[in-house]
Amino acid sequence: MSLFDQYLKKECRYCNSKLPHAILELGIQPLANSFIKKDEAENSEFTCPLTITRCTHCGLVQLTHIVPADLMFSHYLYVSSTTKTFQVHFAEYAKDLKERSFKKENLLAVDIGSNDGLLVSCYMKEGMKALGVDPAKNLAEDANKRGITTINNYFNEETVAQIKREYGNADIISGNNVFAHIDDIQSVCKNVANLLSDTGIFVIEFPYMAVMLEDMVFDMIYHEHVSYINITPLKYLMSQHQLEIFDIKKVASHGGSLRVFIQKKAGVYKVTDTVTRYLNEEEQKGYNKQQTYIDFSDRVANVKTTLLEFVNTAKKENKTIAGYGAPAKGNTIINYCNFTPEQINFIVDDNPMKQNMLTPGAKIPVVNSQYLAEHPTDYVIIFAWNFAEEIIKNNKQLKEKGIKFIVPLPKPEII
Numbered sequence: 001m002s003l004f005d006q007y008l009k010k011e012c013r014y015c016n017s018k019l020p021h022a023i024l025e026l027g028i029q030p031l032a033n034s035f036i037k038k039d040e041a042e043n044s045e046f047t048c049p050l051t052i053t054r055c056t057h058c059g060l061v062q063l064t065h066i067v068p069a070d071l072m073f074s075h076y077l078y079v080s081s082t083t084k085t086f087q088v089h090f091a092e093y094a095k096d097l098k099e100r101s102f103k104k105e106n107l108l109a110v111d112i113g114s115n116d117g118l119l120v121s122c123y124m125k126e127g128m129k130a131l132g133v134d135p136a137k138n139l140a141e142d143a144n145k146r147g148i149t150t151i152n153n154y155f156n157e158e159t160v161a162q163i164k165r166e167y168g169n170a171d172i173i174s175g176n177n178v179f180a181h182i183d184d185i186q187s188v189c190k191n192v193a194n195l196l197s198d199t200g201i202f203v204i205e206f207p208y209m210a211v212m213l214e215d216m217v218f219d220m221i222y223h224e225h226v227s228y229i230n231i232t233p234l235k236y237l238m239s240q241h242q243l244e245i246f247d248i249k250k251v252a253s254h255g256g257s258l259r260v261f262i263q264k265k266a267g268v269y270k271v272t273d274t275v276t277r278y279l280n281e282e283e284q285k286g287y288n289k290q291q292t293y294i295d296f297s298d299r300v301a302n303v304k305t306t307l308l309e310f311v312n313t314a315k316k317e318n319k320t321i322a323g324y325g326a327p328a329k330g331n332t333i334i335n336y337c338n339f340t341p342e343q344i345n346f347i348v349d350d351n352p353m354k355q356n357m358l359t360p361g362a363k364i365p366v367v368n369s370q371y372l373a374e375h376p377t378d379y380v381i382i383f384a385w386n387f388a389e390e391i392i393k394n395n396k397q398l399k400e401k402g403i404k405f406i407v408p409l410p411k412p413e414i415i
């Protein structure tokens with residue numbers, strides 16, 4: 001019996017098959033978003049194995065241990081409006097959905113996991129009636145204060161009944177970076193099928209598992225992401241709920257995500273060739289084979305070795321190292337490599353909610369960008385590598401001073 005057995009997932013959430021042994025183990029890690037207040041540094045942290053496996057029946061890659069949702073989502077630090085990239089992203093997202101919609105007027109849009117309400121506000125700007133659903137109390141309260149109707153709950157039967165009663169069926173249901181977060185996804189799909197109008201669009205956005213395989217972005221693995229999704233298993237899941245994928249669009253956010261458009265089976269939208277193309281590609285590239293994932297695991301271990309060698313060599317030469325960006329995913333790399341504040345002295349992040357906190361596990365202090373300007377280090381590892389270009393551009397003067405920036409993935413590189 002292990003202390004962590006209570007979190008062990010025995011069956012696949014897409015197909016109920018018994019799950020095989022682990023493919024990749026990233027160690028026992030704290031929650032990637034649980035930044036620590038400095039005066040609470042000595043308190044013990046919640047930790048759980050961060051390990052993935054792959055269902056051999058339906059092909060879904062998933063965590064072996066599931067942390068109860070309340071521990072992760074009841075107070076959430078990530079606020080989507082903090083970056084300009086996301087503001088533009090969601091404005092385009094809302095516009096695209098309106099253009100695609102079969103129904104043209106009086107649209108009702110529901111955003112699942114609406115965070116601070118950014119996408120809901122974009123729906124409103126497109127003239128739709130819109131509301132968000134989010135379990136994080138602090139974010140929901142704040143959104144409601146700003147006039148963005150947000151139901152503070154999980155997207156469950158009760159929430160759906162409330163929406164149907166007060167607003168009717170939804171023409172658009174969206175879930176951005178939530179679909180991969182939900183353990184009981186069968187209930188969510190059932191509730192979506194119940195809330196969606198006959199001409200409605202269910203649209204989800206999630207980091208594409210194939211991208212993780214190709215670009216080695218294994219830092220997308222953290223406890224909040226319970227599923228790592230390819231189109232093949234997703235299609236299978238949807239078919240169980242009389243839903244079908246009718247289009248797929250590639251999006252750049254989070255280093256390579258997919259936006260997948262879903263409708264009720266045999267609905268009004270034409271199923272595009274893109275869907276078949278993705279399915280064929282996954283088959284041809286070996287993404288439906290177990291061995292592909294075992295090879296991936298070996299490559300991840302190599303990244304760790306390279307990063308550790310780099311940091312150890314730098315420390316031997318008395319060089320100093322800072323980090324740039326304290327996204328949740330950065331903590332996966334940091335804790336997988338067991339980095340300490342002696343190795344990485346501090347991490348810069350623009351989110352004021354993270355500043356003056358310590359990173360979970362490693363307990364590296366998070367500071368604002370001014371601090372780096374005043375305390376320049378020899379190296380800066382960019383953990384928010386998807387914003388590397390923006391970060392380097394904004395810190396040109398540091399680069400001119402001779403500070404070297406390092407992007408850790410797909411393989412550690414000085415740029």
Ligand SMILES: [Zn+2]
Binds near residue numbers: 014016017
């Ligand atoms: Zn399965």
